């Protein structure tokens with residue numbers, strides 16, 4: 001059957017260790033856009049669902065992130081993982097995998113897809129598949145399978161349930177991510193605090209979502225970084241930036257959530273309190289500014 005083969009000759013039990021096993025358990029730094037969000041994540045939890053995952057992580061952890069306000073190309077793209085035996089092509093296009101009466105804990109996964117130069121990647125295909133609440137994949141139909149595309153700001157939202165466990169694996173969601181005209185990244189997303197994370201040889205902490213409870217449901221976040229060449233934005237350390245024609249945004253200004261500015265002829269609303277810095281112009285930091 002199509003989709004039953006696995007890369008690298010892996011067995012259908014998904015038990016083969018990944019090439020990445022043993023890699024250092026560090027988060028990739030996620031470039032200026034995320035660092036900007038980290039810097040600004042001291043406040044404004046009400047808007048956290050609209051900002052990248054690392055910003056939400058920092059906001060809930062209360063720690064002081066190390067800031068490196070430089071947007072180079074040294075960050076690691078999201079690591080690949082094996083497809084496993086249960087992928088099926090031709091999933092329906094939908095952002096919600098829920099059917100009426102679907103049992104299970106409701107889960108919303110939100111995030112962004114970025115390229116190598118901090119920029120969100122619009123129209124990126126995300127094809128998700130996962131087990132149901134009992135740990136079973138639908139191999140005859142398309143339950144808990146669906147694909148969607150990132151919006152103009154590189155954002156996506158998946159509505160589903162927390163997948164069930166099945167033998168040999170920790171809790172996970174499969175996904176294929178493909179920017180327009182680029183190769184497919186096949187990988188898996190994981191849940192923090194799962195007892196089996198420490199025994200599943202496929203588990204990679206770089207693929208951990210941030211997850212929080214939300215009134216009996218769960219809200220998760222994950223940002224993908226794809227190996228997509230992009231034109232870098234202005235360097236935050238490279239001297240004064242070129243002032244946009246007719247824009248009210250200005251470096252050195254403290255903006256509060258809800259504040260509105262113009263930049264390059266477009267209007268933006270501030271998502272988080274922050275002190276504006278060169279390199280954090282609204283189009284470059286969707287974590288801080290949303291076009292209106």
Ligand SMILES: [Fe+2]
Pocket residue numbers: 014084086169172174
């Ligand atoms: Fe799986």
